[in-house]
Amino acid sequence: MVxxxxxxxxxxxxxxxSELNCTGNPTVWQSGLQQRELCTIWVAFMKDLLDSMAAxxxxxxxxxxxxxxxxxxxxxxxxxxxxxxANRRSLPRIAGHRAGVHAVRETVETCARLGLxxxxxxxxxxxxxxxxxxxxxxxWRLLRVFLKKELQTLQDNNIQLLAIxxxxxxxxxxxxxLQSVIALTALNTGMRLALAINYSGRAELVDAVNAILGRxxxxxxxxxxxxxxxxxxxHLYTSALxxxxxxxxxxxxxxxxxxxxxxxAYAELYVTDTLWPDFTRSELLRAVxxxxxxxxxxxxxxxxxxxxxxxxxxxxxxxxxxx
Numbered sequence: 137m138v139x140x141x142x143x144x145x146x147x148x149x150x151x152x153x154s155e156l157n158c159t160g161n162p163t164v165w166q167s168g169l170q171q172r173e174l175c176t177i178w179v180a181f182m183k184d185l186l187d188s189m190a191a192x193x194x195x196x197x198x199x200x201x202x203x204x205x206x207x208x209x210x211x212x213x214x215x216x217x218x219x220x221x222a223n224r225r226s227l228p229r230i231a232g233h234r235a236g237v238h239a240v241r242e243t244v245e246t247c248a249r250l251g252l253x254x255x256x257x258x259x260x261x262x263x264x265x266x267x268x269x270x271x272x273x274x275x276w277r278l279l280r281v282f283l284k285k286e287l288q289t290l291q292d293n294n295i296q297l298l299a300i301x302x303x304x305x306x307x308x309x310x311x312x313x314l315q316s317v318i319a320l321t322a323l324n325t326g327m328r329l330a331l332a333i334n335y336s337g338r339a340e341l342v343d344a345v346n347a348i349l350g351r352x353x354x355x356x357x358x359x360x361x362x363x364x365x366x367x368x369x370x371h372l373y374t375s376a377l378x379x380x381x382x383x384x385x386x387x388x389x390x391x392x393x394x395x396x397x398x399x400x401a402y403a404e405l406y407v408t409d410t411l412w413p414d415f416t417r418s419e420l421l422r423a424v425x426x427x428x429x430x431x432x433x434x435x436x437x438x439x440x441x442x443x444x445x446x447x448x449x450x451x452x453x454x455x456x457x458x459x
Contacts, residue, residue: 185249198421202250206428208381210254211247212403214395215240217387217411230274235413237282241289246417248293248327250424254377255329258395262302262336276310279333283317290317294326300373301335302343328377335373337397344371374399382427384420386412404430 182199189196215236222232240257247255260275290297297318303311314333345363348371352361369375379399383392388409392400406423408415 182249182251185246195418195421198418198425202421202425203428207250207252207424208404208427209252210256210378210380211252211382211384211424212256212258212380212396212400213243214258214383214385214393215412215415216385216389216393218413220387221411221413229271230278232411232413233275233278237278239412239415240282241286242417243415243420244286244295244329245289245293246420248295252327254380255327256300256332256374256377256380256396257330258332258335258393260301260333260335261394262334262339263394265334276307280310280313283313287317287320290321290329291324294324295321296324296326296328297321298328298330298376299333300330300340301333302339303333305334330374330377332395335395337392337394340373341368341398343373344368347371368398372398379403381432382406382423384408384423386410386415402432404432 186196186199189199218232218236219229220232221235222229225231243257244255259279264275265272289295299314299318303314306314314331345368348363348367349358349361352358374396379401380396380403383396383400383403384406385392386408388407390407404427406426408419408423410419
């Protein structure tokens, strides 16, 4: 689904449709749209992003090379490496977290301008409570400052803020600030930004199962309860979002760290050695470009393998071999 465009972003005069790579199959990106219509929407979403780039900017050439039919609807990011970034500069860990805020801002704005439906950022895991108390307290202060300072940016980019996780365990002031920004952006119709805070993939699944059982108990139907994949998906924190198409992890670690365990079953993975504070628009565009080159099969066959399979089925079991 493509969100309705604000009027101020519907004039794409500064970017010609011919500049863009609109050769892909539009039905991959949104069923029912003709390619001309897809390109019009793509130009409108991309206008602000491209206008911010100079003619010779390498980011601009990458952006123009993207196929609109192969843009992920939902990107999830494990923002890792703030502490190592600070250690390499002999700075306290909190300096790395502060530096990471800029990467968050640039990533959010770029994803919104790319026309993504959703972006989920892994901000604080349930395991992060094990860190020193002073670091955890500073993280909450940074989050509150971020929410206050970035509210106008969210509004300007038509972004709706969401939060997922066991939010009831957050400090009261953090909960209040978070709920305030969520309410103020609730009517925005553009990208949905989900902050995973006090989040655990395993805890999410436990909560989903308990919610299913609790409802069945209240309705006195435990004996007949049957749980399937759709039931679990409907009770996840992310039930209002599509599953991620692309999972990005910074800092080079080859693990998913208990993040969106159910939802990333078929996500494409992109791991970069770049530490989160150094993650730029360029790195994000490279990740999206790499995603566009991959063929997603969801357990099936690629187009080439489907042709081979069809050919093998058409070949008679016994073939006369010339002597």
